[in-house]
Every structure is written in structure tokens, then in C-alpha cells.
Amino acid sequence: MFELLGIPPQALFGQVLLGLINGSFYAILSLGLAVIFGLLNIINFSHGAQYMMGAFVAWMCLNYLGINYWAALLLAPLIVGATGVVIERLLLKRIAHVDHLYGLLLTFGLALIIQGLFRNSYGSSGLPYQIPAELRGGINLGFMFLPWYRGWVVVASLVVCLSTWFLIEKTKLGAYLRAATENPTLTQAFGINVPLLVTLTYGFGVALAGFAGVLAAPIYSVNPNMGADLIIVVFAVVVIGGMGSILGAIVTGFSLGLIEGLTKVFYPEGSATVIFIIMVLVLLVRPAGLFGRAA
Amino acid sequence: MLTEAAPSPAKAATIAPMLKVRGLEAWYGESHVLHGIDFDVAPGEVVTLLGRNGAGKTTTLKSIMGVIGKRKGSVVLEGAETINLPSRAIARLGIGYVPEERGIYASLSVEENLMLPPRVRPGGLSLEQIFTLFPNIKERLKSQGTKLSGGEQQMLAIGRILRTGAHFLLLDEPTEGLAPVIIDQIGATIRRLKQDGYTIILVEQNFRFAATVADRHYVVEQGRVIDMIENDQLDANIGKLHGYLGV
Ligand SMILES: Nc1ncnc2c1ncn2[C@@H]1O[C@H](COP(=O)(O)OP(=O)(O)O)[C@@H](O)[C@H]1O
Numbered sequence: 001m002f003e004l005l006g007i008p009p010q011a012l013f014g015q016v017l018l019g020l021i022n023g024s025f026y027a028i029l030s031l032g033l034a035v036i037f038g039l040l041n042i043i044n045f046s047h048g049a050q051y052m053m054g055a056f057v058a059w060m061c062l063n064y065l066g067i068n069y070w071a072a073l074l075l076a077p078l079i080v081g082a083t084g085v086v087i088e089r090l091l092l093k094r095i096a097h098v099d100h101l102y103g104l105l106l107t108f109g110l111a112l113i114i115q116g117l118f119r120n121s122y123g124s125s126g127l128p129y130q131i132p133a134e135l136r137g138g139i140n141l142g143f144m145f146l147p148w149y150r151g152w153v154v155v156a157s158l159v160v161c162l163s164t165w166f167l168i169e170k171t172k173l174g175a176y177l178r179a180a181t182e183n184p185t186l187t188q189a190f191g192i193n194v195p196l197l198v199t200l201t202y203g204f205g206v207a208l209a210g211f212a213g214v215l216a217a218p219i220y221s222v223n224p225n226m227g228a229d230l231i232i233v234v235f236a237v238v239v240i241g242g243m244g245s246i247l248g249a250i251v252t253g254f255s256l257g258l259i260e261g262l263t264k265v266f267y268p269e270g271s272a273t274v275i276f277i278i279m280v281l282v283l284l285v286r287p288a289g290l291f292g293r294a295a
Numbered sequence: 296m297l298t299e300a301a302p303s304p305a306k307a308a309t310i311a312p313m314l315k316v317r318g319l320e321a322w323y324g325e326s327h328v329l330h331g332i333d334f335d336v337a338p339g340e341v342v343t344l345l346g347r348n349g350a351g352k353t354t355t356l357k358s359i360m361g362v363i364g365k366r367k368g369s370v371v372l373e374g375a376e377t378i379n380l381p382s383r384a385i386a387r388l389g390i391g392y393v394p395e396e397r398g399i400y401a402s403l404s405v406e407e408n409l410m411l412p413p414r415v416r417p418g419g420l421s422l423e424q425i426f427t428l429f430p431n432i433k434e435r436l437k438s439q440g441t442k443l444s445g446g447e448q449q450m451l452a453i454g455r456i457l458r459t460g461a462h463f464l465l466l467d468e469p470t471e472g473l474a475p476v477i478i479d480q481i482g483a484t485i486r487r488l489k490q491d492g493y494t495i496i497l498v499e500q501n502f503r504f505a506a507t508v509a510d511r512h513y514v515v516e517q518g519r520v521i522d523m524i525e526n527d528q529l530d531a532n533i534g535k536l537h538g539y540l541g542v
């Protein structure tokens with residue numbers, strides 16, 4: 001078997017795959033943040049907690065109701081999205097006209113409350129969630145072993161990201177959304193219900209986080225802090241890609257996951273910080289982000 | 296000068312007005328900009344709002360449309376009071392709005408810009424009819440909206456509200472900054488719409504252009520309507536008008 005730069009291929013491609021898996025979560029989560037930021041101008045700090053809720057809803061579905069993974073994959077985003085709709089209507093709507101710093105503070109507070117509630121009920125040691133039977137095991141590709149579930153995570157996340165991109169860039173509903181993002185007042189003056197769009201968009205962005213949570217449940221243990229740990233990196237991804245850019249969020253998410261994976265191979269000490277170093281460099285050179293439109 | 300009663304031209308007195316504005320006031324934040332606007336528009340009429348820069352013409356249209364922070368008074372459209380309605384509900388009553396800055400979306404293609412406003416009434420123009428009025432648009436459907444020239448953007452802004460079936464149009468300086476041939480084209484379009492029974496409020500700086508399309512002219516000054524001139528009286532009142540407009 002060949003070696004690359006003295007690294008055995010199993011190790012190299014193993015890390016590449018891990019990088020892609022992380023990248024999948026970065027992509028879905030930063031996509032949700034970008035969609036929300038675009039229309040609501042709110043940096044949704046509770047995104048990590050909502051991702052965690054997705055994982056917990058899947059766990060509860062299975063353990064309390066006997067609802068399996070595949071059904072939870074549809075149901076959990078709907079439930080988490082519905083809580084998002086309630087949050088938008090009850091709270092975010094009231095602060096829509098003030099500086100978006102307030103939205104950040106409010107959603108940060110919400111994140112702490114949601115995490116606290118789950119910690120109270122379930123502790124913080126983590127709950128196991130089995131990989132669905134259909135996706136256990138894997139395949140030996142020769143240069144590496146590919147566990148089915150991990151392959152599925154990458155594919156599912158790609159499909160969801162590209163569908164979201166298509167929805168926003170290529171459909172009538174997406175045109176409404178882009179119009180409302182660019183000029184809400186005029187869009188409303190054409191008879192389009194912008195407040196409803198805002199509510200649905202927040203619900204949709206949050207549902208994406210819930211979906212990522214279900215995908216994550218069998219890989220990471222289901223615990224109240226799983227989102228808090230991840231979301232800081234995701235914010236760095238969003239800063240690098242540029243706030244509010246849909247394609248930017250997707251491309252940056254996957255690329256940074258990959259870069260992180262490769263760093264683990266070639267310079268393991270740097271793998272935890274590489275994303276933040278890139279963030280600093282991007283901020284210095286292109287403050288609007290790689291795909292951002294300068295204001 | 297007007298007395299406290301609104302100007303009632305013979306036409307508007309006999310026909311129920313399409314639009315009746317009374318005591319309309321409007322604010323941008325703390326700044327009080329309209330101080331009690333009164334005027335009527337009869338069905339099928341083209342009226343203009345003339346006045347100096349900053350007189351409150353744009354703000355009057357925005358207030359009718361409901362896209363301003365705070366307003367009060369009365370705006371009655373076909374018998375329905377709209378002063379407390381959100382702008383999306385006002386649009387649904389059949390008003391089409393072309394803002395001063397044209398409002399073409401950069402994040403939408405020309406085609407998406409054209410198709411964006413929902414139909415609010417039956418009887419809107421078909422795409423073919425819009426392309427007949429404005430052939431340039433047809434060639435550019437896939438371009439980004441803001442890549443169009445100023446004149447093309449204005450045509451797109453007018454075309455997209457004609458699709459909706461709105462028969463009452465608010466046009467804010469549609470000729471501003473455009474070349475004479477394009478101004479002629481827009482003038483022809485407005486006369487054509489009038490023939491087809493549309494009711495139009497036109498904000499203009501250029502009263503020579505306004506005179507070629509309008510039935511009557513309201514003069515706005517410092518947030519009030521201070522005079523009304525019938526279009527066929529324009530020549531007789533030209534000195535007075537020059538005084539109002541400071542030209
Ligand atoms: N967005 C705004 N914020 C504060 N003041 C404004 C704003 N827009 C217009 N104004 C003020 O309101 C007054 C009327 O403006 P406008 O209706 O645009 O005048 P016109 O269209 O007749 O030129 C002006 O004094 C202008 O400075």
C-alpha cells in the first residue's frame with residue numbers, strides 16, 4: 001500500500017472522513033445561522049442548544065415513544081422548528097426594531113436556559129443513541145474503512161444543504177425570502193406577508209439545527225452541552241464564510257472540516273485552533289468574510 | 296390657497312373619489328414632516344403632486360402606502376379607511392407602488408423582480424403585454440435586476456406592478472434622471488394606462504412632463520397641499536406655479 005508524506009493512507013483518509021463529518025455539521029449549522037441572520041439580522045446564539053434539542057428529541061422519541069431514527073429524522077426538526085416559531089413570535093418579534101446586539105443577548109440567554117433545563121432533567125454525562133440497524137457496519141474501500149453511518153451523515157448533510165440552497169436561490173418562495181431580506185419595507189408594500197416569512201425562516205433555520213442534532217445523536221453522545229461545544233466553532237465558520245451567504249456557509253463548512261481533519265494528520269497540536277487562526281486571518285484581509293458582500 | 300375644505304373639482308364632486316386623503320400627518324422618528332395633507336383623486340384620473348425638493352411628496356405616497364413609521368389622519372380608498380392597515384393589506388386593496396428609488400432588487404434576477412409582487416386583483420397585464428410596452432425587459436430576463444440601465448429599471452418597476460392587476464398606481468418621479476427618449480416612452484405608457492382606466496398619482500419635479508399626462512396638479516409645500524391647478528389652466532397659472540416651484 002502507498003504512503004503519502006510518510007502517513008499511512010488508512011490514517012490519512014480516516015481523518016479526511018472525520019473532517020468531512022465535522023464539516024457536515026458545520027455546514028448545516030452555519031447554513032441555518034446564515035439563513036436566520038439574512039432575514040432577521042439576529043445572530044442566533046441558541047443555535048447550539050437547538051441542535052442539542054434535536055438530538056434529545058430523537059432520544060426521547062426512541063426511548064419514550066418507540067419512534068425510530070428515520071421517523072425522528074423528520075419529526076425532530078419539525079418539533080424543534082415549532083419551538084423556534086414560538087420563540088420568534090413571543091420574543092424575537094418584540095426586539096426586531098432594536099439593535100441586533102439585543103437579539104444576540106436574548107438568544108444567548110435562551111441557550112443557557114434550554115441547556116440548564118436539559119441538564120436538570122438528564123444530567124450531563126450523556127445518553128447513548130444506537131446507530132440505526134440499516135446503517136451499522138461499513139465497507140472496506142481498500143485505502144480505508146468507511147462506516148455506513150458516517151457516509152450517510154456526509155450524504156444527508158450535502159443533500160439538505162443543496163436543497164436549502166435550491167429553495168432559496170431557485171424557487172418563488174426563495175425569491176420572496178431574498179426580496180424580504182434585501183428590502184423588507186418594499187416587499188411588504190407589494191402585499192407579501194413579511195412577518196410570516198420571518199417567523200417561518202427562523203423556524204426553518206432552527207429546524208436545520210434540529211436535523212443536525214438527530215444526525216449527530218448516534219455519533220456523539222446525547223448530552224446537554226453537545227451544542228455549546230460545537231457552536232463556537234460554527235460561529236468561526238460563519239465569520240469566515242461571511243454572514244448571510246448561503247453558498248458561502250455550505251462551502252466554508254465542509255472545507256473547514258476538511259482542513260481541520262488534515263491538520264490532525266500533519267500537525268495534531270494545531271487541529272483545535274486552526275479554524276480560529278483562519279478566522280483571524282480572514283478578518284484581517286476580508287472582514288466581510290470570504291463569500292460576504294461588503295456592506 | 297385652500298380653505299379647510301378639501302379641493303373638490305367638479306369631476307370629483309359628482310363621482311365618489313377613488314382616494315380621499317384628509318388631515319394626513321406623518322413623522323420620520325421625531326421629525327414631523329406632513330402637517331395635514333388634503334386631496335382627492337377621482338377614478339380614472341391622473342393627478343400629480345408638484346412641489347420643491349423636500350416638500351413632502353414622497354412622504355405623501357409612502358403614507359398612503361403605509362410604509363412610514365408613524366402617520367395619522369384619514370386615507371380612504373374606494374370607501375375603505377386604510378390609515379390603520381399594514382402596507383401589505385393596503386397593497387392587497389389594489390394599489391401598485393413605484394418608489395422614488397425604483398426598488399429593483401439586486402438579489403433577484405429581472406424575471407424574479409417582474410414576478411415578485413403577488414396578484415392583488417384580476418385583470419393584470421400578461422407578460423406578453425408587458426414586453427410589448429417595454430421590449431427591453433424581455434431581452435434581459437436572466438440578468439441581475441440592478442444590472443439594468445436606469446431607464447430599464449424604471450420600466451421594470453412599472454411593469455412588475457402592472458402584472459398584479461392593481462388599477463391605482465403611485466409613481467414617484469418615474470422620469471427622474473432619464474434620457475428624453477425614455478421619458479417619452481414612459482409618458483406614452485402613462486397616457487395608455489389612463490386610457491385603459493387606471494387611476495394614477497404621479498410625483499413630478501418636471502411639470503412640463505406632468506402637463507403632458509395629467510388631469511390636475513396638486514401643489515405640495517412644507518407638508519401641506521397649498522393649491523390645485525387643472526391641467527388646462529396650467530398656462531394661465533404658469534407664473535404662480537413658477538413661484539411655488541422656485542424655478
Ligand atoms: N428617511 C427620512 N428620515 C428623516 N427625514 C426624512 C426622511 N425622508 C425624508 N425626510 C424629510 O422629510 C421631508 C419631506 O421629504 P420628501 O417627502 O422626500 O420630499 P419630496 O419627495 O417632496 O422631495 C424633507 O424635509 C426630508 O428631509
Ligand SMILES: [Mg+2]
Nearest residue numbers: 352353354395
Ligand atoms: Mg421625493
